[in-house]
Amino acid sequence: MPEPNLLKSLDYSVLQQCMHCGMCLPTCPTYDATKFERSSPRGRIRLMREIADDRLQVSPAFAEEMSYCLGCLACQTACPAGVDYATLFENARAEVERSGVASTPPRRLIRWITMSVLFRRPRLLRLFGRLLWLYQRLGVQRAVRTLGVPRLLPKRLERLESMAPTVRAPFSNQRIQPQELPAGGEPRYKVALLTGCVQDLLYANINRATADVLLANGCQVFTPPVQYCCGSLHAHNGELELARDLARRNLDMFPVAELDAIITNAGGCGSHLKKFAHLLGDDPAYRERAARWDAKVFDIHEWLVRIGIRPPQNLVRPPAAGSPQTIAYDASCHLLHGQRVARQPLEVLRLIPSATLVPLAESDWCCGAAGVYTLTQPEQSAKLLARKLDHIAASGATILATGNPGCLLQLETAMRNDPRLAQVRVCHPVELLADAYAAENP
Ligand code: SF4
Ligand code: SF4
Structure with missing residues (x-):
């Protein structure tokens, strides 16, 4: 039996929400760049509805339009009708993948290596990060680039190589103990810290800083040394089933009932992490647990303000002269x-x-x-x-x-x-x- 059209299987009220007022248009960077209706939130929603109504087929042009959309959600903030653009966008991109209109062998290979392999296996991802770190640290990357080796690769791989970020070891598990207690007195809260995937490989120092800030505000910090990707990469790129699988793994890993909060310091991940109940709404085994999880996920700034952040005292180290x-x-x-x-x-x-x-x-x-x-x-x-x-x-x-x-x-x-x-x-x-x-x- 063919798989259902994902836009068709959406609650139709979500597709109907848009009243075509155009208030979102000035906030949309792709509409600003092109002034094409099809590159605006309103135009994209219209295209999605046409597909859901079987008046339009998913085509390479539709796939390109969904790829051109940043998924920045500025339109969602501007929309007076409360259009759930995030859900529409995720399902539209998933429908593009299901239809296969954008599929090519190299694209399939890159997506499989990244989304199905690396970003589903945290130990393997760290091993990959460590190898990349060695490749960069030992000067191999510089030598490879000087010799012009990347120019021999297919264009897409050449671009990937040129944009490889600098990996910064040590990673979070070497910087943060699984359990850390605030100095002096009973902790006020018990929280879990999500260390992320990209964040772990590139910015583990930010995870350490987050743990320090939580400790300074009286939180006991629980940080599992190996953590699964939250699945936002997958959900935002049309792989909803993989995103569901990762959401379940996260729910199995954290003792949600024992925690006051689950803290994320990555805006993109947080936006996805707060929607597990929506993602697993059709899964009776996880639905309720996911709702409890969602209620406890906080961005670090949000949590600090919520609990009453302790202002740092600048009594000891005055500002350096001449450097405001x-x-x-x-x-x-x-x-x-x-x-x-x-x-x-x-x-x-x-x-x-x-x-x-x-x-x-x-x-x-x-x-x-x-x-x-x-x-x-x-x-x-x-x-x-x-x-x-x-x-x-x-x-x-x-x-x-x-x-x-x-x-x-x-x-x-x-x-x-x-x-x-x-x-x-x-x-x-x-x-x-x-x-x-x-x-x-x-
Ligand atoms: S998500 Fe961003 S780029 Fe896409 S339609 Fe909305 S405002 Fe435009
Ligand atoms: S602001 Fe909302 S209702 Fe108005 S056109 Fe944009 S998406 Fe539709």
């Missing part, structure tokens, strides 16, 4: 639009001693990272990135803070190569907070 720090905050799309966590990162950043928060124009506008968008839509990604860099330069900030590893990687790499911004520190807000707590007790 200014922080610009760039919101991760999935933190802002997916999770609606808007004011909390700013509240956290305002507590950083000896630094001032400065405004950043279009801080709610995508930086072009958008998961794997840099690879799949390099031209549009580069345009959005250039626009973001201009705004950061205009802000005059000495520090750029953002709460998602994809955005950090995109901005850090580009800013290092931009003479206007090469000296600007790029970091996660919790790193600044952890530094401030550490400065209390040098």
